[in-house]
Amino acid sequence: MKKADLIITDISYILTMDENFTEYKDSDIVIKDGKIIDIGKNKKDEYFGKTISGKNKIAIPGLINTHTHAAMTLLRGYGSDNPLKVWLEEYIWPAEGKLVSYEFVKDGTDIACYEMLRNGVTTFVDMYFFEDAVAQSVKEVGMRAVLCTGILDFPTPGAKNADEGIAKTEDFIKHFEKDENIFPAVGPHAPYTCSPDTLKKAFNLAEKYDVLYHIHVSETQFEVNDIKERYGNTPVKHLEKVGVLNERVLAAHMVHPTEEEIDILAEKNVKVAHCPESNLKLASGVAPIPKMIEKGVTVAIGTDGTASNDDLDIIGEISTAAKLHKGYTLNPTVLNAKEALKMATLDGAKAIRKEDKIGSLEIGKFADIVLMDINDPHLQPVFDPYTQIVYSSNGKDVDTVIINGDIKVLNKKVLVLNKKELLEKAQKWKKKVLED
Ligand SMILES: CSC[C@H]1O[C@@H](n2cnc3c(O)ncnc32)[C@H](O)[C@@H]1O
Numbered sequence: 001m002k003k004a005d006l007i008i009t010d011i012s013y014i015l016t017m018d019e020n021f022t023e024y025k026d027s028d029i030v031i032k033d034g035k036i037i038d039i040g041k042n043k044k045d046e047y048f049g050k051t052i053s054g055k056n057k058i059a060i061p062g063l064i065n066t067h068t069h070a071a072m073t074l075l076r077g078y079g080s081d082n083p084l085k086v087w088l089e090e091y092i093w094p095a096e097g098k099l100v101s102y103e104f105v106k107d108g109t110d111i112a113c114y115e116m117l118r119n120g121v122t123t124f125v126d127m128y129f130f131e132d133a134v135a136q137s138v139k140e141v142g143m144r145a146v147l148c149t150g151i152l153d154f155p156t157p158g159a160k161n162a163d164e165g166i167a168k169t170e171d172f173i174k175h176f177e178k179d180e181n182i183f184p185a186v187g188p189h190a191p192y193t194c195s196p197d198t199l200k201k202a203f204n205l206a207e208k209y210d211v212l213y214h215i216h217v218s219e220t221q222f223e224v225n226d227i228k229e230r231y232g233n234t235p236v237k238h239l240e241k242v243g244v245l246n247e248r249v250l251a252a253h254m255v256h257p258t259e260e261e262i263d264i265l266a267e268k269n270v271k272v273a274h275c276p277e278s279n280l281k282l283a284s285g286v287a288p289i290p291k292m293i294e295k296g297v298t299v300a301i302g303t304d305g306t307a308s309n310d311d312l313d314i315i316g317e318i319s320t321a322a323k324l325h326k327g328y329t330l331n332p333t334v335l336n337a338k339e340a341l342k343m344a345t346l347d348g349a350k351a352i353r354k355e356d357k358i359g360s361l362e363i364g365k366f367a368d369i370v371l372m373d374i375n376d377p378h379l380q381p382v383f384d385p386y387t388q389i390v391y392s393s394n395g396k397d398v399d400t401v402i403i404n405g406d407i408k409v410l411n412k413k414v415l416v417l418n419k420k421e422l423l424e425k426a427q428k429w430k431k432k433v434l435e436d
């Protein structure tokens with residue numbers, strides 16, 4: 001018998017989400033030193049250590065949310081039912097200008113971490129202000145995250161101009177460069193809020209430290225028209241001309257690329273964070289995701305912030321994506337359940353360039369594992385476990401969440417945050433949002 005730290009026994013279905021979609025039935029996963037060391041039938045007989053039961057459960061890799069603004073939980077529902085420009089300029093940016101501080105971001109991110117864990121998210125990509133506060137939350141709960149300060153050409157709660165945003169980003173990168181779970185990145189907000197000079201300076205920084213370059217691109221028709229008017233090009237072509245497209249770029253939204261621009265994204269190996277619910281709620285449009293995938297673009301999934309979604313349920317997000325693109329293309333074979341789940345797992349890991357460490361359940365990878373409870377009438381009978389997850393379940397069916405081999409959620413209860421305290425924080429900030 002060999003020593004293990006944790007053995008998940010008799011898991012009804014294991015969906016590894018590796019490149020071959022390898023599956024196991026009634027099998028075990030063995031974990032040691034934070035990593036998966038064995039998977040298969042009767043592996044529990046070869047190891048001793050703490051066990052938890054996987055009976056009536058589906059095991060999938062920890063889910064990856066590739067675009068959010070976590071602290072915006074404190075603005076959930078604020079300024080709803082408006083287009084992006086009105087929502088940002090008349091509601092969100094004034095509220096952020098008034099309230100955003102280290103404390104706001106810490107409290108808001110704590111709430112977001114609770115919600116993400118509850119919904120099976122183990123890794124997320126965040127762009128906001130006071131990312132040191134986000135890092136503190138992430139450390140306390142033991143999640144993984146790609147974190148970047150939003151860089152804009154006008155004053156923000158975190159910096160008086162883009163150069164200060166870039167300088168702060170460099171300090172942040174240096175601080176977390178070697179961290180195992182926090183991956184610092186560079187976050188120019190968008191082509192309409194960053195000049196070509198700012199975009200390029202930010203890009204050079206990402207190159208210097210070999211980190212992700214995360215940016216909102218081609219989110220609305222308004223943006224496309226605005227960039228055309230200002231620079232004579234559509235957003236992706238504009239970014240290409242500025243010289244800021246390569247494999248390090250993770251572009252959020254990408255709702256309105258032209259055919260030619262999709263070819264550029266594929267050629268430059270730019271990754272896309274698709275945010276269908278935010279795009280629907282803000283009436284930004286429907287991104288041509290099937291076409292991007294067909295042309296070889298890696299497309300992952302993101303929720304965006306909770307003021308434009310308005311939740312952090314990534315299973316709900318892939319369900320929306322799978323159905324939206326079928327309806328929009330009038331083709332039911334488009335974005336099938338396996339492909340949809342891949343967007344939130346292996347393709348999410350590829351989007352953040354961590355596919356060697358996370359994104360699938362494989363020996364040697366980190367033990368970031370979600371167990372979905374299928375012992376409930378709304379999830380039975382199971383003909384196809386992928387279909388069950390994408391079309392029948394939602395985040396609330398997540399029973400257990402393990403990160404780095406540590407149990408963070410058990411029996412649908414988040415173990416690493418205090419729910420009562422979070423509810424109090426939400427009330428405290430609601431009062432401040434409503435104060436003059
Ligand atoms: C610079 S940090 C992030 C900045 O972006 C704002 N934001 C939130 N959602 C969106 C979106 O869908 N498109 C563009 N900008 C967005 C957020 O409120 C912060 O100000």
Ligand SMILES: [Zn+2]
Nearest residue numbers: 216252304305
């Ligand atoms: Zn966003």
